Amino acid sequence: MRNSMKLAILAIVAAGCCALYLFHELNGSFDYALPRRVLKVLAMVITGFTIAYSTVVFQTITHNRILTPSIMGLDSLYLLLQTVIIFFLGSGHTIIVNKQLNFLISVAVMIVFALLLYKFLFKKGGQQIYFLLLIGIIVGTFFSSISTFFQVLIDPNEFQIVQDRMFASFNNINSDLVWLAVGIVGMVTVYAWRYLRYLDVLSLGREVAINLGVPYDSIVKQMLIIVAIFISISTALVGPITFFGLIVANLSYQFFKTYKHHVLITGAVVMSIIALVGGQWVVERVFTFSTTLSVIINFIGGVYFIYLLLKERKAA
Template identity: 60%
Template sequence: MHKNIKMGILASIAVILIIIFLFTDMGNYWEYVVPNRAIKILAIILTGTAIAFSTVVFQTITNNRILTPSIIGLDSLYMLIQTFLIFAFGSSSLTVMNKSLNFMISVGLMVLFAGLLYRFLFKREGQNIYFLLLVGLVMGTLFQSFSSFMQVIIDPNEFQVVQDRMFASFNNINTDLLLVSFVLILLVSLYFARFIKYLNVLSLGREQAINLGVDYNYVVKRLLIVVAILISISTALVGPITFLGLLVVNVAYQFFKTYQHTHLIFGSILISIIALIGGLLIVERVFTFSTTLSVIINFIGGVYFIYLLLKENNSW
């Protein structure tokens, strides 16, 4: 099958799912339901894009298909920020209620953290990208220790609020934030455009990339920052969905069987939109809210991944 046909199939599935999601099961208040759902769809497209896109880039930089960008501790940092805000100011405080402020603080701190991490590690001679990741991961564990400590101390009712934040949700998305995120992601993508040609070469590994004239440190540093910004935005907007990227990018690799990044990026974006909307349909219309979408996505992502690991395949 030609790759463009495959892309067409994915796009059609995505569109069909969007239509089903928007216009079925509307009840009597369609003038209220449809715009509400449209906001959800927009949020899904935005976060799905950000996550798929950044995971493809991240896996190419790390030359590895088992890693996701949140591994550098961004998820844990987000949880720590949320827990701390609730711990320090209480769940009813302005910062939690005022979503814009919370959004700004979260994105700002996450990007700052990633920036410091990169800066610190790229300064060292002979940096190894896995070293960076492991340090990030350990920092993540550290953040987790702090948050779980605070979670134990705070009032059980407040814990409920924290727990809600542990799982991504597409409900109650603030339209202003959606707009802000959209603009931010658009700007980042425009900035990224000039690096896209390097991705195929980067997937040959560091030495080959340098041999072929890529200014490796310069390019990789900037790509990593792009990745951190995208992940921070999507996490602050809806919450952490750790394994979505892992799932969709690997499906894209299996489906397209190519190394061409233009196909991989657009393919994974479409697959993640399909996964999220399909998942939401299942959660809202089949399970009727008994469980959270991100939990299901992480579950499916996890199981699928263990399957990939067990299957005779040595591509990592």
């Protein structure tokens, strides 16, 4: 089966999941329930798009299929930032109350951190996958430890607000925040589209890409900025989903078996929409909110992550 046919089938399934989530048991409540469901679906589409796109690009740049931006510590940084703000400024501060301001500050801080981390990790090039993985785990653990320290000392009433931000949630989404994210993602996507054709060459390696006339350092730097923006937006919008990008990116590689990134990225995005929208419908209708989608994704992703590590070790 050709990849175009596979993409068409996945797109139909994704559209079916969205339609099921939007109209199942709507019971004529078009004025109240439908706008809220549309908002949640839009948030899930944005999250799926940004995570899938950033993960495939990041793995192309690092030349491996295990590392993801989330594993490199961005999720832990987001939780640390929220904890520190509430600990020192309180839950009634403008930065916490004003979700748009909190969103922009979170994205800006995470982008700065990501660029600093990427600069030190990639300036010499040729780093081994396990070294990069070790650095990411150390950074993530360090941020998590500091967050835990402040959470122990924080007021119990304000800890509830921190706890709400520790897990990804699509149930309480601010409409203005979604539209702000749509605007930023739209502008960044238009800018990034021109560089999509370089990814096929970048996957061949630094030396080959340079020999073929690709401005490697410039392209990689701009791709890393785009990755940082996308993963920051998804984390600040719904919360951390550590292993989701790992799942959809590797499923796309296995399903399409091509080097063309416009196919891989599109496939990963459609798969992510199916997983998020369909998974959220199952959580709400089958499990009746007894668990959260992020818990299910992180459990499956953690098992899959261990499998990929063992597979990589066996191949080495």
